[in-house]
Amino acid sequence: MILFLKGIGSKFLNFAKWVAVSCIVGAVIGPVGAAFYYGLELATEFRTERPGVILGLPLAGLVIVFLYHIAGKDNDRGTNSVLSAIRSEERLTIAAAPLIFISTILTHLFGGSAGREGAALQVGGSIGNGFGRLFGMDEADRHVMIMCGMSACFAAVFGTPMAAAVFSMEVVSVGIMYYSALVPCVLASLVASGIAHALGTVAERMPVFDVPEFTWVNGGKTIVLAFFCALLSVLFCVTLHAAEALGKKWIKNRYLRIALAGLLIVLLAALFGTGDYLGAGMNIIEKCMEGEAVPGAFLVKILFTAITLGAGFKGGEIVPCFFVGATFGCMMGGVMGLPGSLCAAVGMAALFCGVTNCPITALLISLEVFGMEGFPYFLAGTAVSYMLSGYQSLYHTQKIIYSKYKAEYIGKKAE
Numbered sequence: 534m535i536l537f538l539k540g541i542g543s544k545f546l547n548f549a550k551w552v553a554v555s556c557i558v559g560a561v562i563g564p565v566g567a568a569f570y571y572g573l574e575l576a577t578e579f580r581t582e583r584p585g586v587i588l589g590l591p592l593a594g595l596v597i598v599f600l601y602h603i604a605g606k607d608n609d610r611g612t613n614s615v616l617s618a619i620r621s622e623e624r625l626t627i628a629a630a631p632l633i634f635i636s637t638i639l640t641h642l643f644g645g646s647a648g649r650e651g652a653a654l655q656v657g658g659s660i661g662n663g664f665g666r667l668f669g670m671d672e673a674d675r676h677v678m679i680m681c682g683m684s685a686c687f688a689a690v691f692g693t694p695m696a697a698a699v700f701s702m703e704v705v706s707v708g709i710m711y712y713s714a715l716v717p718c719v720l721a722s723l724v725a726s727g728i729a730h731a732l733g734t735v736a737e738r739m740p741v742f743d744v745p746e747f748t749w750v751n752g753g754k755t756i757v758l759a760f761f762c763a764l765l766s767v768l769f770c771v772t773l774h775a776a777e778a779l780g781k782k783w784i785k786n787r788y789l790r791i792a793l794a795g796l797l798i799v800l801l802a803a804l805f806g807t808g809d810y811l812g813a814g815m816n817i818i819e820k821c822m823e824g825e826a827v828p829g830a831f832l833v834k835i836l837f838t839a840i841t842l843g844a845g846f847k848g849g850e851i852v853p854c855f856f857v858g859a860t861f862g863c864m865m866g867g868v869m870g871l872p873g874s875l876c877a878a879v880g881m882a883a884l885f886c887g888v889t890n891c892p893i894t895a896l897l898i899s900l901e902v903f904g905m906e907g908f909p910y911f912l913a914g915t916a917v918s919y920m921l922s923g924y925q926s927l928y929h930t931q932k933i934i935y936s937k938y939k940a941e942y943i944g945k946k947a948e
Contacts, residue, residue, distance in 0.1 A: 551720075558724075558725075559685045559723070559728070562685035562686050562721070563727070563728025563729050566729050569634060569653065570689070572638045573637070577813070580641070586644070587643060590643040590799055591793075591796050593846075594794065594795040594846060597791065597846060599788075611633075612927075613930040614930075615655055615658035616704065616930045625658060626663075627660065629655055630655070630663075640847050641812050644799075644812060645841040646811060646840070647838065647841050647846060647853065648813050648849030649690055649848065650687055651848065651851055657683045657686025658679045661678040662678060662682065664682070682721070684701045684722040685697075688723070689726055692735070693726075693898050694726040695898075695900070696894050696897040697726070698722040698723075700891060706934045707935070707937075707947070708933065709934050709935070737815075738901075739902055741904060741906055743874055744907045745871070745875075751871065754870075754871055755871075755879060758865050758879055759879070759915075759921070761861070762862070763917065765857065765884060767887070767922060769888055771925065772835050773842060773850065776840060790844050801837065810830075811837070814856040817856055817859070818855055821859035821873065822874045823874065826863035826877070827860065831857040831864075835857055850927050854881075858877075859881050860877075860880075862878070862880020862881065878899065878903045879907070879910050880914075883895070883915060886915040886918045888926065890919065890926055920937055920938070923948070925947065926948070930946065931946070931947040932946055933945050933947055
């Protein structure tokens, strides 16, 4: 009995510790995430109202490379560094937070094709790790703190606390979940999201109302859509990785590489005669949810994003992934005879799942953003995309622990 009570007492103290720590992390990261949200909103608004600002993209690139150089982070690997730090393969410093914060806003301000959630993961992860060191935590607990910070900042910026809480636990190693981080990630996510909302941020919500009955025919059409989304997710990952590798191979100088990439984005924007492919592209995603999509837009967005991120501009890959999934899904909806808005939502969920190998997060983000009406479609789309997307990933340091095709351990890095 005494041993039992001691065990209960120890568990309660551990629980109390993580409740306190995660609430502190969420309370600090909430305002940081809100500031990041407003910074990106203002940058996008400024660029939209003044299209000519894109001419400064090459110069913005030079500034970004210079900032990372003086901070001693010439070889920064972005979100890959955060994932490696959780497995003790790389050291994460607090300096990463202001760097990615400023650099992402510069990228969006001048028209680079990038998202925000990947950057939020880096900001939150570095702050979480900083708190772990401040509190004198051991290495294992600091890993939980990194995940805690990632969840908090993702939730604050995007307004999806359920998906944010699970994503940081799911994305590190495919096939297993870091459940020891469940309470810290959930609480930090909820606190940060609540504070950011109180500060006026607006959560992304795009309800799908035109949802037909999930019949065998419609289910089959969803599987076909998810199959193509899985292939598209492979293309997305391969293109992004190839652009980075080829850029480094052909143009060794970082300053020259990013300046030329910025100039290329300027020329491509002029060639296509639109700013639709600049920045994150949330406005285009919203049009897709209304059933409007330009055929082939998904391929153009992949090109713009690959050039932007491959050259060294900063930001996330997730919203561009949503753009690609939404435009492709909406287009396929017209072909298959399903509502464009529903297929856009399924496309986003399936593509996100394919590029991150995170089916649970994909399903949760679908429910938070699109609502429950299309649940069977989201479930089928994410499941099929997860299985058929192979072992490609946005993140080279992501580890595939268990096979997608057999109940067996494989333990290899993502491709």
